[in-house]
Amino acid sequence: MKAYSFSATRYYTKKHEWITVVNNIGTVGISDYAQNTLGDIVFVQLPEVGSEVNTSDECGALESVKAASELYSPVSGTVTENNTILEEKPELVNTDCYNQGWLFKLTIKDPKEINLLLNEVEYKEFIISDEEKIKK
Known part of the structure; x- marks a missing residue:
């Protein structure tokens, strides 16, 4: 497996988004694996402020x-x-996906949903498994 960076303070999805939570506010971005797989990001479409989103809803591109x-x-x-x-500097998603390259923030409706996400170790295992499937 390539050397991707991860963070124990983040939770991950199987679609390669991450979230951190402070006082019921989630900050969302994409993982190092995702940005590396996508290549140079040239445009970011984000959900509208004030919009309601549900778990696994498509909310941007x-x-x-x-x-x-x-x-x-x-x-x-x-x-x-x-x-x-990111409107002016979408490349921040590539160069600093866990800090300056975050995508959006949201007030979390049900904090228990965080427990359904992958922790750092589980996400690493998921990527290894995913890469092995690609090789076959």
Whole structure:
């Protein structure tokens, strides 16, 4: 497996989004694995502030020089903020996906939904399994 970065403070989805939670506010982005797989991000479409999203809802898109990919919400809630810097600098998703390259924030509707996501170890195992399927 390639050397991807992970964080024990984040929860991950099988669609490669991550979320951190502070005081019931979730910050969402895509994983290092996802940004690496997509290639150079050239455009980011994010959910509208104030919109309601449900777990696994398609809520935006990322376009790279290689492909376009849908963005899914890891949990249910109300979008409170978008990372507007990405409008001018979408490449931050590639260069700093866990910090400056975050995508949106939301007020979490049901904090128990976090327990359904993957922790760092589970996500690493998922990627290894995914890469092995691709090789076959």
